[in-house]
Amino acid sequence: MSEATIVIQVDDELKTAFTQAAKALDCSTSQLLCDFMCAVVQQQTEQASYDAWFRQKVERALASVRAGEVFTAAEVEAHFAQRRAASLLKAGNTGS
Template identity: 45%
Template sequence: MNEATFTFRVDEVLKSEFTTAAKSSDRNAAQVLRGFMRDYVRQHQEAAEHDAWFRRQVQIGIDAANAGDLISTEEVEAEAAAWREATRQRLAHS
């Protein structure tokens, strides 16, 4: 693994409290910070992947609408009413 040094300034009180908290978990501050960095990178990647997926889904919907592949309000309402009724019946028999 190639290693690099990451240097930044932080308030002395925060550094002391952070070091103490890390030690209470039997870890040093660098180990905890590396974990935070890995989590941040993972969350950023997941958010970027979700954003790309969402944009693809929106484009699929736009393309379908532009091609005239639409469902009328009446059809949607009828399906929803049927779903609600089926749910009521299942709940009544449980």
């Protein structure tokens, strides 16, 4: 892996505090900054992946609605009332 140099400007207080924090973690300031940069890149990559997945789910849902593949609130409630009843029956509780 080739290496590159990044130059940043911070005030002396922050530099001193950061250097002390790096020493307390038993690593160099360069390594700590590199770890931070890797974490930011990974977070952004994961967020982009999640956003793409979510957009795909929304598009599928919208396409279903456009195609008329929808249920009324009453149909959904009836379906889950049946499931609740079946679960209670299976658990040996008739609800009384």
